[in-house]
Amino acid sequence: MSAAPKVPVAVLISGRGSNMGALIAASLTADYPAKIVSVISDKPDAKGLEHARGFGIDALAIPRSDYPGKADHEAAVIAAIHASGAKIIALAGYMRLLSGDFVNHFAGRMINIHPSLLPAFPGLATHERALAAGCRVHGCTVHFVTEGMDEGPIIEQEAVRVTGDDTPETLAARVLEAEHRIYPQALAMLARGDVRMSGDGQTRFGK
Numbered sequence: 001m002s003a004a005p006k007v008p009v010a011v012l013i014s015g016r017g018s019n020m021g022a023l024i025a026a027s028l029t030a031d032y033p034a035k036i037v038s039v040i041s042d043k044p045d046a047k048g049l050e051h052a053r054g055f056g057i058d059a060l061a062i063p064r065s066d067y068p069g070k071a072d073h074e075a076a077v078i079a080a081i082h083a084s085g086a087k088i089i090a091l092a093g094y095m096r097l098l099s100g101d102f103v104n105h106f107a108g109r110m111i112n113i114h115p116s117l118l119p120a121f122p123g124l125a126t127h128e129r130a131l132a133a134g135c136r137v138h139g140c141t142v143h144f145v146t147e148g149m150d151e152g153p154i155i156e157q158e159a160v161r162v163t164g165d166d167t168p169e170t171l172a173a174r175v176l177e178a179e180h181r182i183y184p185q186a187l188a189m190l191a192r193g194d195v196r197m198s199g200d201g202q203t204r205f206g207k
């Protein structure tokens, strides 16, 4: 029996792209159910663009400054995603707030990685805030993208133990290792149809 075709995925980035790199690495393994067909950045100098091109992946910059308004920019990104044939969109450090129209366009097909155990610490500076709050456990979350920032239904999480001598940097580094484990796992679950977002905005596991 031949393997099911890999589901095409677009990855949206703004910078370093290490999570994008983890998704690409996973997608190159034979039985992984998704392939990265496009990388799109709103920042032309994003390091991840060159990294993706090194794998022969179509990687393009769509700078916000090239467009008169947010809606025009988002329309260009949506057009590029459609042109790539991608069926799933993975946000990987994409530092733009997406409009409801954009989010609803890809409802149930767009996921994000966030460096905290949501619903704790949505937004920025998650490692600083976890340390300031005295958390003994921190971590990361992959979730479906909905209109509320970092509020979508959760697909996967990994906890990271906080040590007494952690700084935001040391904690971020350990959380990033966990991100690189769970993001490929969560994308594979979605591509295989083992998880979906139901009409009432909940995560449903199983076929």
Ligand code: GRF
Pocket (backbone or CB within 6 Å): 013, 015, 016, 017, 018, 019, 020, 092, 093, 094, 113, 114, 115, 176, 179
């Ligand atoms: C990661 O910490 C991710 O959780 C957050 O932005 C960062 C992106 O890092 N959304 P990278 O570009 O994937 O290295």
